Amino acid sequence: MSEVAPHVEYRGVYKRFGDSAWVVRELDLELHKGEFLTLLGPSGSGKTTCLMMLAGFEPPTAGDIRINGESVARLPPDKRGIGVVFQNYALFPHMSVGANLAFPLEVRGLDAGQRQERVGRALELVRLTGLEDRHPNQLSGGQQQRVAIARALVFEPELVLMDEPLGALDRRLREQLQYEIRRIQRQLGVTVLYVTHDQTEAMAMSDRVAVFRAGRIEQIASPEVLYEEPQRPFVASFIGENNLLKGRIVSVERGVCEVDVAEQRLQAAHIADLPAGSETLVAIRPERVNIAPLSMQYSNELDARVEDISFLGDHLRVRLHVCGNTEFIAKIPNIVGHGGILPGDRVRIGWGALDCRALEPEEY
Amino acid sequence: MKRFLTGLQVAPRLGALALVLPLLAFVTLSFVVPLATLLGKSAYQPEVSQVFPDTMEALAGWDGEGLPPEAAFAAIAGELAQALEERSLPRVSGAINRVQSGMRGVLNRTARRLERTEFAGTWRDTLTGIHRDWQEPATWQAIRQAGARFTSRHYLQALDLERKEDGSIGLRPDESRVYTPLMWRTLLVSLGVTLLSLLIGYPIAYMIANSPPKRSRLLLLLVLVPFWTSLLVRTTAWIVLLQRQGVINGLLVSLGILPDDARLQMIYNMTGTFVAMTHVLLPFMVLPLYSVMRSIPSSHMPAAISLGASPLKAFRRVYLPQTMPGIGAGSLLVFILAIGYYITPALVGGRTGELISSQIAYHVQTSLNWGLAAALSSILLIAVTVLYLIYSRVIGVERMRLG
Numbered sequence: 001m002s003e004v005a006p007h008v009e010y011r012g013v014y015k016r017f018g019d020s021a022w023v024v025r026e027l028d029l030e031l032h033k034g035e036f037l038t039l040l041g042p043s044g045s046g047k048t049t050c051l052m053m054l055a056g057f058e059p060p061t062a063g064d065i066r067i068n069g070e071s072v073a074r075l076p077p078d079k080r081g082i083g084v085v086f087q088n089y090a091l092f093p094h095m096s097v098g099a100n101l102a103f104p105l106e107v108r109g110l111d112a113g114q115r116q117e118r119v120g121r122a123l124e125l126v127r128l129t130g131l132e133d134r135h136p137n138q139l140s141g142g143q144q145q146r147v148a149i150a151r152a153l154v155f156e157p158e159l160v161l162m163d164e165p166l167g168a169l170d171r172r173l174r175e176q177l178q179y180e181i182r183r184i185q186r187q188l189g190v191t192v193l194y195v196t197h198d199q200t201e202a203m204a205m206s207d208r209v210a211v212f213r214a215g216r217i218e219q220i221a222s223p224e225v226l227y228e229e230p231q232r233p234f235v236a237s238f239i240g241e242n243n244l245l246k247g248r249i250v251s252v253e254r255g256v257c258e259v260d261v262a263e264q265r266l267q268a269a270h271i272a273d274l275p276a277g278s279e280t281l282v283a284i285r286p287e288r289v290n291i292a293p294l295s296m297q298y299s300n301e302l303d304a305r306v307e308d309i310s311f312l313g314d315h316l317r318v319r320l321h322v323c324g325n326t327e328f329i330a331k332i333p334n335i336v337g338h339g340g341i342l343p344g345d346r347v348r349i350g351w352g353a354l355d356c357r358a359l360e361p362e363e364y
Numbered sequence: 365m366k367r368f369l370t371g372l373q374v375a376p377r378l379g380a381l382a383l384v385l386p387l388l389a390f391v392t393l394s395f396v397v398p399l400a401t402l403l404g405k406s407a408y409q410p411e412v413s414q415v416f417p418d419t420m421e422a423l424a425g426w427d428g429e430g431l432p433p434e435a436a437f438a439a440i441a442g443e444l445a446q447a448l449e450e451r452s453l454p455r456v457s458g459a460i461n462r463v464q465s466g467m468r469g470v471l472n473r474t475a476r477r478l479e480r481t482e483f484a485g486t487w488r489d490t491l492t493g494i495h496r497d498w499q500e501p502a503t504w505q506a507i508r509q510a511g512a513r514f515t516s517r518h519y520l521q522a523l524d525l526e527r528k529e530d531g532s533i534g535l536r537p538d539e540s541r542v543y544t545p546l547m548w549r550t551l552l553v554s555l556g557v558t559l560l561s562l563l564i565g566y567p568i569a570y571m572i573a574n575s576p577p578k579r580s581r582l583l584l585l586l587v588l589v590p591f592w593t594s595l596l597v598r599t600t601a602w603i604v605l606l607q608r609q610g611v612i613n614g615l616l617v618s619l620g621i622l623p624d625d626a627r628l629q630m631i632y633n634m635t636g637t638f639v640a641m642t643h644v645l646l647p648f649m650v651l652p653l654y655s656v657m658r659s660i661p662s663s664h665m666p667a668a669i670s671l672g673a674s675p676l677k678a679f680r681r682v683y684l685p686q687t688m689p690g691i692g693a694g695s696l697l698v699f700i701l702a703i704g705y706y707i708t709p710a711l712v713g714g715r716t717g718e719l720i721s722s723q724i725a726y727h728v729q730t731s732l733n734w735g736l737a738a739a740l741s742s743i744l745l746i747a748v749t750v751l752y753l754i755y756s757r758v759i760g761v762e763r764m765r766l767g
Contacts, residue, residue, distance in 0.1 A: 057666050078669045078678075090667035094685045103681070104671035155672065 005069030006030040007159065007191045008054065013063035015049055015215075023049045025215045027063070031193060033158075036185055038194040040202040040238075041212030047195045050212075051161050054193065056080050067159070083152030083160040083190075087167055089144045091136040097123075097147050098132030104155040122154040125184055142173045149181065153188065160185075162194045166201065178204050199239050203227070211235050231271065233359050236283040243289075243328050245282045249274055249358060257358050262323035267299040267353035272360040280358040288355040289330035291318065291347050298350030304328070306345045320349065403745070406518050406738035412511040415456045416443045420511045423504065432504050437487035440507070444475040462733055463517065464506035470497045518739035543723065543740065550720040551747070553637060553709075554702035558695050560642045561649040565694065566687075568646075569653035574662065584654070591647040599711050602640040606631040606712075632714030640712045645701055649694035656690030696755055700748050720744065 008031040015024040024046040031037050039047040052058045054065055056077030064071050072080060092100055101119040110118070123129050126146035136144055145165060152160055162181070166174045182205050185192050196202055202209045203223040210220040211234070219226060219235045230236035233244060247261035249270075257270035259282055268282050290298065307326060308319040315331045318341065322328040330349065341347060413420050418439035426432040447453040453475055461468035477494045484490045491498040509517065520526060520533065524541040528534050535541070572583045590598060605611045608627045616622040630636060660683065668678035706721040713719065720740060727737035 052666075055666070055670055057669075077666070078672050078674050080670075081672070082670060084667065084670040086663040086667055088661055088663060090661060090663040092664065092668070092682050092686075103668070103673070107671065107673045107677060151671065 005066070007033045007035070007068060008193070009064075009066040009069075010050070010054075011064045011066065013050075013053065013060045013065060015046070015053060015058065015061050022215050024053075024060075027215075027217065029210060029217065029220070031159075031191055033191055034189045036182070036192045036194065036205060036207045038196060038202040038206040038209045039212055040196060040199060040209050042238075043197055045212040046215040047197075047212050048163055051084075051163050051193060051195050055082055055084050055161055081155070081157050081159075083155070083157040085148050085152045085160070085162040085165045087164045089136075089148040089165075091144055091147055091151070093136055095135075096132060097128070097134050097136065097139070100136065100147060101132075101151050101154050104151065108155060118154055122150040125153065125187075126150045126180070141169050142177065145169065145177060146180075149184070153184070153190070157190065159191045159193070162192065164196055165194075166196075166198075174198075174201070175204075181205065203239070209239075211238060213238075229271070230283065230357070230359070233281050233283065233362055236357070236359060241286050241329060242283045243286060243325070245284070245323055245325060245328075246361070247280055247282055247358075249276050249278055249280050251276050256353050259358055264302055264323055266302075266356070268356045268358040269354050271357050274358065274360060279361050281361045282356050282358055284351055284356040286317075286329040286331040287315075288351050289328075290350050291330055291332060291341065292349070299353035300356070301348060301350040304347055304349050306341055306343050306347060308343055309341065320347075322349070402734070402738050403742050404738070405734045406736075406742050407514055407516070409459065409510070409515055409735055410513055411459050412456050412507070413513055415447050415452050416440065416507070416511060419443055419507065423508045423511070426504070426508070428501070428505060428508075430501060431488070431499065434486055434488055436504070437491055437498070441474075441478060441487050441491060444471065445478050448475040458732065460506055460510040462736075463510045464502065466497070467503070467506055470495050470503065474498070515735075518735040519743075521736055522739040522743055543720070546718070546720045546723060547743070550703060553634070553641070553717075553719060554699050556638060557641045557645060557702045558649075558699045560638070561646050561698050562691065562695060564642070565646055565649035565653055566691075569650045569657055569690070572650070572654050573657035573660075587647050587650050590643070595644060595707055596711075598644055599640050599708050602636065602643065602712060603631060606636055606639065631712050632717070634713075634717045636712035636714065637709045637717035637719070640708045641702060641705060644708055645698045645705075648697045648701060652693040652697065653687065653690040656687050656693075660686050692755060696752065699751065703744060703748060 008029075010027045010029040013024060013027040014022060016022045027050065029037075029050075039050060041047050049058060053060050054072075056072065056075065059073070064073060066072065067080070092103070095103065098119055101122055102115045105115045105118055119132065120129070123131065126149055128143060128146050128150070131139070131143070131147075136147065139147065148165065149162075152162075165181075166177055169177065178201055181192075194202075194205065203226075206223060208220060208222055209226055211218045211226065213234050219231045221229070226235065226239050230239060230242070236242040237244065245261045245266075247259040247266065250258040250260055250265070252258075252270050252275070255270055256267055257274075257276075257280075259266045259268055259280055261282060266282060268280075272280070274280055302322055304320040304322045306318060307321050310317040310319075313334065315333050318330045318332060319326070320328040320330055416439070419436060422436035422439045423432055426436065444453070447456060453472065457468045457471040460471060474491060474494050478490075481490060481494055484493055488498070497503045509515070522543050524536045524544045525533050526536050568583070568587065572580050572587070574580075575583060603610070607613070608629065610631075612630065613622070613627040617624050617627065622628065630639070664682050664686070665675070665678050668682040669675060673681065704721055705719065706725060709717055709719045710722050710725070713722075724737045724740050727733045727740070
């Protein structure tokens with residue numbers, strides 16, 4: 001191979017605890033230098049276990065993990081030099097903020113002068129200059145989180161792991177810190193492996209997102225691709241919102257297939273390798289659905305009944321009865337002329353063939 | 365109006381006070397009063413001066429050299445007769461006998477013979493006629509000493525000190541020192557037991573605090589079941605295990621590790637005291653430690669290790685300091701209990717494993733020298749208090765976690 005090895009590689013990694021079910025199965029994953037990769041999935045899907053295996057706290061049951069092309073199987077966690085930010089911050093309550101930050105430097109044998117300088121720089125990075133002498137319990141949740149991030153960075157690791165670091169904070173603070181973490185990561189150029197179950201957080205911060213489900217990666221792609229081109233129904237409904245309509249493929253032609261959904265014929269992008277006659281799930285984003293008066297001709301036009309309308313400020317959320325599905329959602333932007341729809345009205349809705357995707361059905 | 369409002373606030377407070385009043389009364393009556401009374405006996409001894417008031421008055425002007433004036437002989441003759449009649453003589457003669465042995469005989473014989481003896485002109489001659497010791501200044505000194513209401517005698521005795529002829533205070537001769545060696549031994553055994561239960565209890569507490577809930581409950585139960593079992597049963601169980609014909613010796617002999625005639629002496633000595641006391645007091649160490657450890661997030665050790673500390677260093681710098689309140693509370697608890705422990709050392713300690721508590725028990729129950737028992741107890745109490753103060757200064761009482 002002529003290209004440089006990826007910063008981190010998981011190669012065929014399996015993990016289970018004792019004789020229980022597999023927590024992680026068949027994991028192949030690569031992180032590039034300076035990349036911000038997020039593991040996204042519901043709780044219990046194996047994300048944190050992946051992180052802990054890389055940090056060295058859990059050995060893989062099978063497979064290999066490499067950093068800079070070298071296997072770390074025999075490297076104990078304290079020798080890996082990876083910064084880890086834990087869910088509950090894990091700040092040491094008996095030490096001041098300064099001592100917490102100096103701890104990794106102290107165990108590395110840096111002298112007092114160097115320690116002080118680096119601690120000062122790390123605090124500046126997270127905008128907490130001057131709080132060295134406080135104790136963790138005298139800080140707010142957001143400040144504690146910043147200290148935890150600073151501590152994971154103060155010894156200048158190239159790789160930082162973050163396990164749901166913002167889970168305990170309220171929404172405003174969380175958004176603010178998402179931005180901060182991203183800024184710091186760009187500024188330092190460190191590689192970050194981030195774990196969260198919050199898809200908005202994953203979308204906002206990551207270069208790439210790996211969607212986890214039951215110990216496997218369902219899809220790994222940039223946030224845009226994940227949103228626009230989900231490969232599986234799970235991803236389609238986990239990332240953002242999607243209406244899923246059950247149907248049967250009638251014919252396939254040049255990337256577009258015709259699908260019968262409850263007596264109606266729809267056209268959809270044909271992305272899964274499904275032949276004519278097979279079952280499918282058609283996924284349509286609520287914001288791609290137009291409601292009459294339709295401004296143009298659409299490949300898919302259907303009759304629907306308005307069940308319910310919620311006003312959400314910047315948009316209206318309309319629940320429709322379409323093809324026997326009463327949970328079909330359409331979002332209409334709050335612009336002049338949106339009005340005139342009432343619950344119980346019969347309306348015509350429409351969307352383009354390439355706005356919806358025929359996915360392989362699966363249990364989830 | 366203002367007064368009315370203030371009245372409203374006072375009423376609930378009085379109500380609250382009324383609620384704790386029964387407890388307060390109970391604690392005062394059953395704990396504070398008896399304790400204070402007993403401790404008071406170590407320095408306050410009114411018996412002799414109550415029974416011999418005139419004698420004490422007559423001796424007040426005596427300089428201690430030679431014999432006291434005739435008035436003192438007259439007074440004691442009268443009061444001895446009265447004491448015999450009122451049956452208070454044994455108590456008083458016992459108290460004086462503790463100051464100088466042999467005095468019980470002198471007093472009892474004199475009192476009984478007085479009636480039948482002819483008056484010899486002076487009381488001095490009469491008494492000397494009954495018992496020769498009445499012409500010894502030491503006899504009178506003993507009476508005067510026992511008659512003092514407040515005395516340091518018991519404390520001096522408890523610390524193996526004595527008042528020399530010239531009135532100065534000095535150590536007793538080596539061979540008659542009883543209590544200080546015993547106190548040192550008690551202190552060392554208590555420290556040893558505390559250290560041993562810390563060494564054994566720390567890993568147990570760690571395991572309980574860091575096991576999955578189901579196993580943690582089971583382990584906790586294993587610690588608590590002995591705790592709920594009678595102290596006597598547990599101590600006797602150790603006798604069964606450790607005695608010369610006991611389980612452990614039997615096993616060692618049958619495995620051929622020990623010859624039959626060299627069975628280990630593991631009980632009725634210091635070993636027995638150590639083993640049984642550590643076992644009995646272990647829960648008092650484990651429970652505070654467990655309570656502290658449970659509150660330490662499990663991510664702290666991995667966090668320290670991820671920052672580059674070796675597991676040992678992570679433990680020493682991050683985990684151990686956070687368990688200090690538990691170590692302090694457990695150690696203090698075990699030490700305080702150990703220093704006054706009675707039943708276990710009395711059962712398995714033999715002669716060499718005996719602690720100060722058995723001397724206190726002896727003086728309370730057998731020799732009836734309550735003053736000395738109280739003095740010994742006070743010294744223990746002072747030792748524990750000093751220790752507690754040091755502890756609260758170093759670690760801080762507010763950080764102590766008793767479980």
